[in-house]
Amino acid sequence: MAERETLEVDVLIVGGGPAGLSAALRLAQVQKAPHEGKLGEPLSIAVIEKAPDAGRHQLSGALLDPSTLTDLIPDFASKGAPLGTPVDNDNIYFLTEQSKFRLPITPPPFQNHGNHIISLSAFTKWLAAQVEAEGIDLFWGFPGQHVLYEGDRRVVGVRTGDRGIGKDGQPKGAFEPGADIRAKVTIFADGVRGHLTKQLYRDLQIGSRSEPAQFAIGIKELWDIPKERLKPGTVIHTLGYPLREEEFGGSWLYAMGDGRISIGFVVGLEYKDPLFDPHAAFQHFKRHPFISSILEGGTLVRYGAKALPEGGWNTQPKLYVDGALIVGDAANFVNSMRLKGIHLAMRSGMLAAETAFDAIRAGDTSSKQLGFYKAAVDASAIRTELHPVRSVHQAFGAGLVAGSAAAGLAMFSKGALLPDLPGHDGHKQMRMIESYYGLAKRDFLVPSNAAPIDRKLTFDKVTGAHYSGTHHDENQPVHLLVQTDVCHSICGSEYGHPCVKFCPANVYEMVDNGAGGLRLQINASNCVHCKTCDIMDPYGVITWVAPEGGEGPSYDGM
């Protein structure tokens, strides 16, 4: 059997998204600058990423605020940055079931003049090329699987996932054990609800002093529609229908040019109705007369879903530990009011790179030295942007009206008038069937907001999974760990199997167990790596781990 390999580097970056790649590029830049008149030994830097290729697991709306890009790569235009379409006009509507009301003014957070409608996948691909041009090794198809520690508290690297393990857990013919990549500094850029950052939460209690993280699920589709229907650069956001007062969320619709549009729907993962289905809400949204008139006659091109951090500043974990830093979505750096996080992810990556570089040059990578990263974040545009709106999402917990009032207050007082508000774990907001619905009998497997599927405008989740391009070898261990019996024993009567509803790719199914009951079937090969199940299951018993390297969705163009 093959031996486990070990690789030693100075800096290991886990995750090849905007945060991780910005960190890698910034490291390359700072080590080229002479220090006291001379250059030091170049650092060895490695980036590992579970996707088989740059950008393949990147999904966002996306509107890019180019502020960080300008700082990181001032000549981005001449380097061919795929900045897509500049925003031409902003529109925000409140939808009722049959009508729409245009908000008379576009609130400042929704003003996107100067921003760009991009494909995050394409942008990441380009960013990766800039990093590779600096001679940095990018290891595609290598997911981190375990954090490596020395003693109890010091992070010394990451073990990548094994390859060639069968469904039964036994090695197949082409078995290759994961490698241990050991680093002086490990930068965790493993994205929203990063499964390695989650290990840090568990092992090093990095969340003990922050508010509970808040998440939402975003479901996105690309469509091709008749070119003349929407002016390229048109940005539409909606609130309201089909969500109720008790659900947080809304939609986006961006005209990317050439008839291609990005359309998506976001729902806060703190909804109360256990039978609510975010994917069904998206289908209802597409059936709204305003939206269906835009999509009609068009074709679905791609589908995908991804959770996003919504909780803001007060939910950031401890950003530094002995030997490691946390950046980007993994650190919850998203401005949920502006619906933007790419520029914050990039900024945090840059700052972490600078801190890591200084720490390695100083020969001290303890948390004390790496704590300069937190100081840098506090002095940066990340804090300037996130701190004033730190409690807005939490205020939406009290309903749309209270939330909007809080948003207004935060906006006009620059955060001074809005106190720190406590947040609550989203999955604990879900109410039990009996408390929500009373004792009336109903079919728990049918979402409370089930939507008609016509396979023209609306599609079922399985078809969505196909359009995500997701692929996983069937003969490998299931990468969604559910080591419990609650699914069969109490979940049905308590919550009516909410996993079946919140998963946007039909991974979770309750099927006949042949004995008059139900059994959980996990269709792991449908998984689009959105992490919603890891976040929203009310018992907290689902753990998302990386499947075999290189597998998962294929988000080209997303």
Added chain:
Amino acid sequence: MILVIAEQKDGKLNRASIETIAAAQQLSMPIKIAVAGQNVASVATELAQYGEVITVDHAALAHYTPDAFVQALQQVVSQTSPALVLLPHTYQTRDFSPTLATRLDRALITDVIGVKAPSTGSGQAAAPTFSRPMFQGKLTADVQPQGPAPHFITIQIGAFRADAATKAAAAAAVSSASITIDEAKLRQKAEAPFQEAKQAVDLSQAERIVSVGRGIKSQENIAVAEQLAKAFGAELAASRPICDNGWLPMERQIGSSGQTVAPKLYVALGISGAIQHLVGMKGSRTIVAINKDADAPIFEVADYGIQGDLFELAPAIIAELQK
């Protein structure tokens, strides 16, 4: 003369080789059969029933590598100067035949499903015509190779019947080709072959497939599908949930995470037709769907659809087939 390049592995003849011989026989030209490998004497004896055999025996050919096969077969083709070279459209052929044809700068027509001998009497230099599917089988194109001989033709598996190949009254001669292999130019070195999982069945070879889906409800009911498959003389396959449950082995799974098949007949039993399944079988020539849900997407690709209970319909079909 037509040179048929047969395929064998570990002394066992690939049955598609005989189908290729059957195709060659329709062209009314003399046939020679080459077979490459190491210790291929017994295979040669088997092939000699159909015509003169040339063995291409070399230690470097024991385990397949494209470089060794191209080197050896290039010499055999040069030595025999055939008008046509016919090969079965196997994985192995697909791997080396483009290189072989390019090395000799000759035309290659792949995946042929029909051959037509040149019609005599026309003024033009007579050349045979070959039919091959296009656009996933939606169209069939008639193609004539251009340029100097030999022309390389690969024959789709299952397009010709092996039992249609005529055997000679007496076994023909077996000779051995004298070839040299420049081992320095072999860029691949084959390790001993291994199998990841025991592959009991190659569904891509099946002419008829009965495929079973979630509508079958329980593992015990798989027998219903098995009987229907037996009645059709078909291989049994399944959609993902069935294999995921372990009711049938994974190598019988059809679809995006399983195998892609294009049999002549595909019977979908209790399969709703998720797009992941459809991509694995929509190239089938005739699709019969049995499902109780009239709105099931499988009916959108089916040539024949029966809305009804498979537990009533399957026995009725079996009874009808046995008449």
